[in-house]
Amino acid sequence: MNNLSFFTQPISVPQKQYEALRKYYVEKKKAKDVAKEFGYTYRAFTSIVSDFNNTIKEKYFINPFFITKKTGRPMAGDGNNINEIIFRLRKKNFSIEDIKISLDAMGHKIAENTIYLMLKKDGFARLPKRSKHEKHQLEKVKIKAAKTSVLSFGDENFKTSSGGLLCFLPYIKQYGIDKLISSSSYPRTKSLDVMQSIMSFLALKLSDIRRYSSDDMWCMDRGSGLFAGLNVLPKTSWFSSYSDRVTRDMNINFLKQMHKTWLELGLLGDTVNLDFTTIPYWGDDDQFENNWAGKRNKALASMLAVLAHDPGTGIIDYGRTDVKHKNESDTVLEFLDFYKDGEQGDNPLKYIIFDSKFTNYGNLRKLDDNNVKFITIRRRGAKIVEEIRNIPSKEWKKIRVEQSGNKKRTIKVYEQTLCLKGYGKDLRQIYITGNGKIKPAIIITNDFEKSINEIVRKYARRWLVEKVISEHIEFFHLNRVSSSMVIKVDFDLTMSIVAHNIYRLFALDLEGYSHMTSQSIYEKFISNPADVEIREHKIIVKLKKKRNLPMVLENMDKFKESKMPWLDNKQLVFEGATYS
Numbered sequence: 001m002n003n004l005s006f007f008t009q010p011i012s013v014p015q016k017q018y019e020a021l022r023k024y025y026v027e028k029k030k031a032k033d034v035a036k037e038f039g040y041t042y043r044a045f046t047s048i049v050s051d052f053n054n055t056i057k058e059k060y061f062i063n064p065f066f067i068t069k070k071t072g073r074p075m076a077g078d079g080n081n082i083n084e085i086i087f088r089l090r091k092k093n094f095s096i097e098d099i100k101i102s103l104d105a106m107g108h109k110i111a112e113n114t115i116y117l118m119l120k121k122d123g124f125a126r127l128p129k130r131s132k133h134e135k136h137q138l139e140k141v142k143i144k145a146a147k148t149s150v151l152s153f154g155d156e157n158f159k160t161s162s163g164g165l166l167c168f169l170p171y172i173k174q175y176g177i178d179k180l181i182s183s184s185s186y187p188r189t190k191s192l193d194v195m196q197s198i199m200s201f202l203a204l205k206l207s208d209i210r211r212y213s214s215d216d217m218w219c220m221d222r223g224s225g226l227f228a229g230l231n232v233l234p235k236t237s238w239f240s241s242y243s244d245r246v247t248r249d250m251n252i253n254f255l256k257q258m259h260k261t262w263l264e265l266g267l268l269g270d271t272v273n274l275d276f277t278t279i280p281y282w283g284d285d286d287q288f289e290n291n292w293a294g295k296r297n298k299a300l301a302s303m304l305a306v307l308a309h310d311p312g313t314g315i316i317d318y319g320r321t322d323v324k325h326k327n328e329s330d331t332v333l334e335f336l337d338f339y340k341d342g343e344q345g346d347n348p349l350k351y352i353i354f355d356s357k358f359t360n361y362g363n364l365r366k367l368d369d370n371n372v373k374f375i376t377i378r379r380r381g382a383k384i385v386e387e388i389r390n391i392p393s394k395e396w397k398k399i400r401v402e403q404s405g406n407k408k409r410t411i412k413v414y415e416q417t418l419c420l421k422g423y424g425k426d427l428r429q430i431y432i433t434g435n436g437k438i439k440p441a442i443i444i445t446n447d448f449e450k451s452i453n454e455i456v457r458k459y460a461r462r463w464l465v466e467k468v469i470s471e472h473i474e475f476f477h478l479n480r481v482s483s484s485m486v487i488k489v490d491f492d493l494t495m496s497i498v499a500h501n502i503y504r505l506f507a508l509d510l511e512g513y514s515h516m517t518s519q520s521i522y523e524k525f526i527s528n529p530a531d532v533e534i535r536e537h538k539i540i541v542k543l544k545k546k547r548n549l550p551m552v553l554e555n556m557d558k559f560k561e562s563k564m565p566w567l568d569n570k571q572l573v574f575e576g577a578t579y580s
Helices: 003-008 013-025 031-037 042-056 082-091 096-106 112-121 132-136 163-174 177-182 194-206 222-227 236-244 248-264 325-341 361-369 382-389 452-462 464-475 489-508 518-526 549-557
Strands: 156-160 271-280 290-293 298-309 316-323 351-353 373-377 397-402 408-419 426-433 441-445 530-534 538-543 570-576
Touching (some): 013 031, 013 042, 042 112, 082 096, 082 112, 096 156, 096 222, 156 222, 163 177, 163 194, 163 222, 163 518, 163 530, 163 538, 163 549, 163 570, 177 194, 194 236, 194 489, 222 530, 248 489, 271 316, 271 452, 298 325, 316 325, 316 489, 325 351, 351 452, 397 452, 426 452, 441 452, 489 518, 538 549, 549 570
Parallel strands (some): 271 351, 351 373, 538 570
Antiparallel strands (some): 156 530, 271 298, 298 316, 397 408
16 A cells, blocks of 8 residues: 555545545535445435534534544543443443433433444443343443423433333323323422323333332433423432322322213223232231232232223223222222212213122122122032032033133033022022133123123123233332332322323224233333434424334324423424434
């Protein structure tokens, strides 16, 4: 190589880019001519130009072509030096994108290309591919996030790992959940109003944060903050302090208002599935009763919670955590009072379905007196089991019923009429066998009109509620009340119900995916980083390329004219980013 070719035929990538950019800027050559001369495609060269423009404007500009080596001993860092923060994050396996998100939360505006050059200069290798679990388990790095404040909504750009979370905002607006929150009796704080406070809780509930903890990692993401109209979400201590001020009456009043909304929108059918779930308590307080926890196969100190689930839409309409053994049987009547309190015109509720231990025969009679049909399971005794065994095989009838996962199975049924002590009227009794249980199940109902097939299929859908409850325990972390963030369990359940329903509203718009759990919806559609641009009249969310992104963008397009009142009344526009 001679002296001339060193400049005209650069070998290293940085020198090649420098010479190409010099011809473009200094010699004023056209981009397509420069690209051809240096062997770039036109698109590749314009990307180099764009990256250079962004880098040169940065506050922490690092020359990407000429690096000056400093002599002498390096100066001690103060813990907030931009270089030191980047290196500390990288040593904990943060990707360049993770680092960029954290720096944006701290108020440092620096391009990803600049971060890359800084790491490359200091000899950091590329990160190996990380699993989802490894990404969720990023070790805490003690860097100070910005103090939570209400957004000014001035023009700015930032990167977020929670871009998909913003897809829920149009649903909160369309179904009036924002108005319910704003008009609720939940408290406000000195710096945050009711909407910003409750939306902060929902941001965590809707995200795949399995355990609230003291590391406050959610404070390092601007997208989660934007969800609530803030720069970043508050710290752990704020959430605990806010929860202390929430009362049971506030929760039940909020659920009542939501119930009226679901009724008005026709999202509640004629059937409700009721079931108990056990929420363990791991502290030393002896005020809690022992309840059976099927997931752990033992009785333990816990709170007994009740949930009401609509089998058609999947909406959870009701929940409370103050159920005691002494009033456990009256829970069904309390729900009936709750439901009737929100009636608008004709009462759509015709069926309540629950298991054998939910209530007693006396309360079943009260349901009948209120013109409500019930379908429940009767407890098996040795005498009944023996009676079932003696029924001739030719008197059994085979039918097909639905299972979870859109599957079906064949079962055998047998029907008779009886009168039970405590109920005082005839009841319809249906034996079911071949359903995978060791012993047969026994359905009792006050409905003599529907066919045996309809009754059994209706109860079979009740089995699906167990899947929903299991999902709540896992995805909405109801059994993790021992975390370092202490949240009142009744408030936690209420926020879980709201988050679950938002997921259901989102899923109902996804053709072919409405049956999926919140966990699956999150992984397929919601878990997606984005570049966010806040402009004068709109907020542009550029979601990363992903297999299901076209369906998400098509779904979001119908909300493009909608404005978010708690986001400075700006339009929310979703686009696809140019990278994956």
